Amino acid sequence: MKLKAVGVLIFSVSLVVVSSPWLEALAQNPYPQPTKDGRERIRRVGTCPTGYVGKGNFCEALHGDAPRAYPKVKGAAFPSGSFASGDYCKSFR
Structure with missing residues (x-):
């Protein structure tokens, strides 16, 4: 059970890290x-x-x-x- 929760947490953190450059580029739209x-x-x-x-x-x-x-x-x-x-x-x- 704990292993599954850790996997979900790692996936969530990686999703945020991957989407961060996209959000930054959107904020700097000229x-x-x-x-x-x-x-x-x-x-x-x-x-x-x-x-x-x-x-x-x-x-x-x-x-x-x-x-x-x-x-x-x-x-x-x-x-x-x-x-x-x-x-x-x-x-x-």
């Missing part, structure tokens, strides 16, 4: 993530774009209808309909 109140939150990689405020490691939109911002890609042009704002590309809307 694309906008919605907050509970409907605003956008992006990972901070420098100066936040206009209409966003810095909160720790994130830039969070001041309003729910703020234009989306995406991180700049070195050596690439901005997507059509966007402009530079801080260290990000921001859509015109």
Whole structure:
């Protein structure tokens, strides 16, 4: 009986260890993530774009209808309909 419980415990611990890198990668997603109140939150990689405020490691939109911002890609042009704002590309809307 004890041997079975130890086996289940080892399996549970290994499952947590295996899934940890996946969760960390998900938390560092460079694309906008919605907050509970409907605003956008992006990972901070420098100066936040206009209409966003810095909160720790994130830039969070001041309003729910703020234009989306995406991180700049070195050596690439901005997507059509966007402009530079801080260290990000921001859509015109």
